[in-house]
Amino acid sequence: MDPNHVSGPEPDPARSAGHPDPPERVGFFTDTSVCIGCKACEVACKEWNAIPDDGMQLSGMSYDNTQGLGASTWRHVAFIEQKVPEPEGRTQLSLLDTTRTTDPSREQPGDMRWLMSSDVCKHCTHAACLDVCPTGSLFRTEFGTVVVQEDICNGCGYCVPACPYGVIEQRPHDGRAFKCTMCYDRLGAGQEPACAKACPTQSIQFGPLDELRERAALRVDQLHEQGVEKAHLYGHDPQDGVGGDGAFFLLLDQPEVYGLPPDPVVTTRDLPAMWKHAGAAALSLAGGIALAFTLTSRSKGGR
Template sequence: MGFFTDTSVCIGCKACEVACKEWNAVPADGLDLLGMSFDNTGQLDANSWRHVAFIEQTLPSSADPHDPHAPGDMRWLMMSDVCKHCTHAACLDVCPTGSLMRTEFDTVIVQADICNGCGYCVSACPYGVIARREGDGRVWKCTLCYDRIGDGLQPACATACPTESIQYGPLDELRERAQARLEQLDRPEARLYGHDPDDGVGGQGAFFLLLDEPEVYGLPPAPIASTRNLPQMWKRAGLAALTMAAAVAVSFLGRRP
């Protein structure tokens, strides 16, 4: 199960942020307008499991007289960001206590009661999603409302979204729906992000339809799970250790009279 977020219909209302905080009892961030922006959260962190990004762009001038955007026109890009629930989840791989776990819905959650606050997952996440809560020390992030979906309900954010920008369901169905939406838009700048199971994290459990390059939204263009090749690395390390041990044994045997 997972999320498909269609940014082309996001209106920046922040209903998803509020619903997430209310249902999960996530602490308030406080009032911080970050300069002149309407974005009062800035990024995903331990107290912001959903983050609605506001991106103001000046459109380039066009020589096309039929272009609806005159030189200097502005546009807003809005996107509700969330933990990606990666298939190859580096955060899960490096957790020493088993606090991070994969659920029966193929999502990744944090069991806060056994988190020791080591922070290994913070540096392992290629998206910068996970963070430790100030004054608490443990990490917190989106659970995809594990308690709700276990009872057959939608996550709180998807339920609250008035435009159906956030859609929840089986990933295979969501990918088909996303592809159909992309073709319907028929806009050269539109693209899907995180939908491909062959990408560097094995596909995201939360993927997006974007209207510009991923970097514009603060997303890495080619994320890679740092632990994806961990089994091969351990295998090579083991072979190297055996080779060294054999060499040491041979050297000692060669010294015997």
């Protein structure tokens, strides 16, 4: 097994965070094969969470008018232009086919295509942002999700480099960190997140995480049977470097094409060992000082 991977049974992050009787863990399954790039999820997210606009500038990435995930964009749909690879890459649908019925024979190697990537915070099982937050602003909810409390955040920024996906960002005017909450307020009221509610193609699916994983595996099998050979899941494996994501994806190309790290690892994985070594070093130092003091005292007493 990869030494970066988390071994053992899958933990219950909500229970581990101190919730004694948490409900079933929920999450997102984003099927990029049926995303049409309408950005309804982005709009719904901003509207429900009262997120300010972030300039709406054309990014240079095709017709994408948002730069990426950040403090003021908690859902981001990227338009990724590429040539259809040879030959196993005949996997993506025409952008104009809004029904998204997969037919690998419709595209030929060398044709231009768009891969749609609706990205979001991964709500990691082992979340490094939680480990490094000094104020408790970041916390694990009873649903297993990770939320930032903006009124407690002191703007230290430790969570920004800790995230292996580069999701968290600070707003420039006050330095506080923001990211997707998976609409925590809606979950508490028994509603699904705004982005999933607004998605017209069910590209964004919300529900119990175990059920979503089963559904996603069946979808990959279906695509493989239809000749979509490169279809695969990303972030679904509880044995990966972050213990599995609470928001995972079906991709039609390598993760790097979508701007995702190929093998993400929780950045604080070595903290327990580091504290253990630091403690051992401190005890050794204290012992050395005590021994030196004792020898010095004996030396003086023998004069």
